[in-house]
Amino acid sequence: MRTRFMLGLLALLLTFSVSSVLQAEDAPQKVLVLPGETFSVNGRTAFIFWPEESQRTSPQPWVLYAPTLPAYPDLAERWLHSELVEAGVAVAGIDVGEAYGSPEQQQAFTALYEELTQNRGFAKKPSLLGRSRGGLWVSSWAIRNTDKVAGLAGIYPVYDLTTYPKIQRAAPSYGMTAEELQKSLSEHNPVAKIAALARAEIPVFIIHGDVDTVVPLKENSATLQNAYETNGNGDLVDLVVPVGQGHNFWPGFFRCQNLVDFTIRAAKEGAGIKPGKIRKTRVPEGVVLYRDLQYGGVDGEPLLLDVYRPKNITEPVPVVMWVHGGGWKNGSKDRCQAAWLTQHGYAVVSINYALTDEAQWPTQIENCREAVRWVRQNAEGFNLDGDHIGAWGSSAGGHLVALMGTLDAPENEKHSSSVQAVCDWFGPTDLLTMPPNMVGNGRTRADVANSNGAKLLGAAVSDVPELAKQASAFYQVSSDDPPFLIMHGDQDPGVPLAQSKRFYEALKKAGVEAELEVVEGAGHGGPEFQTSEVRSRIRAFFDRNLKEAE
Known part of the structure; x- marks a missing residue:
């Protein structure tokens, strides 16, 4: 009896399976690009x-x-x-x-x-x-x-x-x-x-x-x-x-x-639903945002950037590239602190780059250079002025843009990765003298080996001094560097103000046009960097070097 029941159940299942296959074959055939x-x-x-x-x-x-x-x-x-x-x-x-x-x-x-x-x-x-x-x-x-x-x-x-x-x-x-x-x-x-x-x-x-x-x-x-x-x-x-x-x-x-x-x-x-917060990335008024454009890749994963462009300006506009901070291990292009510049006749390009869980130095600076080359290669398509590109970044992003301005560009580039002006917000410019990379004041050898700088370089910074110098703008300054605006809080607990002061002095000694703005009462970023006075200083700097220089 049990055997006959199991055979009957099996026959029923086979019939159902055949029926399902026929229905699937009879269903409209269309290849979908999404589930x-x-x-x-x-x-x-x-x-x-x-x-x-x-x-x-x-x-x-x-x-x-x-x-x-x-x-x-x-x-x-x-x-x-x-x-x-x-x-x-x-x-x-x-x-x-x-x-x-x-x-x-x-x-x-x-x-x-x-x-x-x-x-x-x-x-x-x-x-x-x-x-x-x-x-x-x-x-x-x-x-x-x-x-x-x-x-x-x-x-x-x-x-x-x-x-x-x-x-x-x-x-x-x-x-x-x-x-x-x-x-x-x-x-x-x-x-x-x-x-x-x-x-x-x-x-x-x-x-x-x-x-x-x-x-x-x-x-x-x-x-x-x-x-x-x-x-x-x-x-x-x-x-x-x-x-x-x-x-x-x-x-x-x-x-x-x-x-x-x-x-x-x-x-x-x-549908009668209040949309609430829609955007992953906020679009300023009067701006068109082209998002998640691929400019390169690391180990098969795409590197993406966003282009913010003034909507009603028909001639090519100069570009400011925003490079985010986050200790080289966090952050993304989606929080672009430079987007307000679009209200003043600039396109702003906000980039992602390889974080330290994906790759070590020099991948990060290579990504930045590749993004600049992408801007120049695609300038006509997005109606950008590829001859006038500035770089602006904060913290780890400040570190990278400072190097974009001081490192020599690779030879034989089809499209140049050089920039014409740099705004460095409290970026570390000498990894060898950054406190987290130095034993002492309560920091052990194990702490130093686990610092953000060590994760960037793939080794304790003091163990690879030549690599650390190559990754530090302070040691790369030369007389042909573009103009710099350096801004740093006098209460910064993460990156000592001395980093920017020494870097500024090196630039001036080399004859580079440079400004140092010490933001009183400011720490590592914060509201003091969002004031109208700070914005006016940044805008005047880029106007002078990207617009008036035309």
Whole structure:
């Protein structure tokens, strides 16, 4: 009896397994660039990128994305979509083929919307995101469903089908001849009906290059902005126009923090959720932030930087590179204390570099140099002045920027890693005389061997004096070094003020232009370094050496 039961159970399990395989084979096939699922809606392939279970809510905030085609969303967009799902926002789309905003495509969008909102607990008002021709998809649907849209975002989006794909190519999707579609553009072309979006007060964020010949800025995104302004709602449109960019895979299009923030905020507000703190990295007013751009790597792990750029300055701007502190073992680019300089006509590049649990000296300075070379190599793409680059860092970052200004650049660089001005905030400039690296005053040999300096060099500092000198700006000063501004608190418990005083004296002796500002009452950083007086001093220093020197 038991044997017959077990055989029957085995047969049942085999039947279930075969059934599952058949169902899996019959399911819509689509390669996803992020974890999620594919499924069918009215015979069309749809997908969802899901947030982790702990990040999901009810109703679920979400983004309706277009175009969904066999190759889309693609790897170029992976960072963008991963930012959305990490914030608890799902991303969904449906493959309608080359539908170009036709009524059939809109019906498919509605079918997906109903499936997600009625059967899966998704919010009634998603944020819409259209890339290129996907702009036709989302705007056409939004115009006819304004009560179901929390926000509209776009990456060089099409809103005028006469510019792309043009009448002749679009007509078959509408079941019309080219002549018939031409006569009915007032009904079917999104640019003819944008006023509906403006009247519904749907917020918009777009990033669109000014030399796009495939989807011209003027006839598409700029026309949408003008329609909003005509209807008295121009403040609802945020249009970022990267100078010199066309219809391409420039990374700034897909790693724009402003676009991510807008989309998250709209999706959460559409779900009735207060967005709260959205940003991993704060974006100052009037600034566009391109985040997590790879400039190099260490042992297969990418090295990333962020570019903060003034939004409304169309000419190339000088650059200040921020190098974070943290004892060479902690910290990241995300807390950029230099970002305020963007309000004064600078781009700010904030970098990560290898920490001491990843690599030892000289990897850290090599990373900094590589970041400078990346800026020069990509200056045209981000509209930067690659001839005028300053470096600014605090503590361990101060140590590194001081070396960026004093160490000789490697020979035969394709792009120079030299900088034209350095602001050193309380950086150690002589590792051999830093107290944590010296036995005495209660510090044992074991303590010294475990100091941050020892972790940087891979040995107790006193055991490798030549390496320590090579890693100390004090010993690298020469007459051709760039101008320095050194700022140090007179109550600093971590890096003695004497470090900066001796370094300043060495610079002056070599004939280098140098300033030393002792910040009274300040310790190792703190509010004393955030005053308007300190900022004015820093701004004047960089203005003199990066702007007036042009």
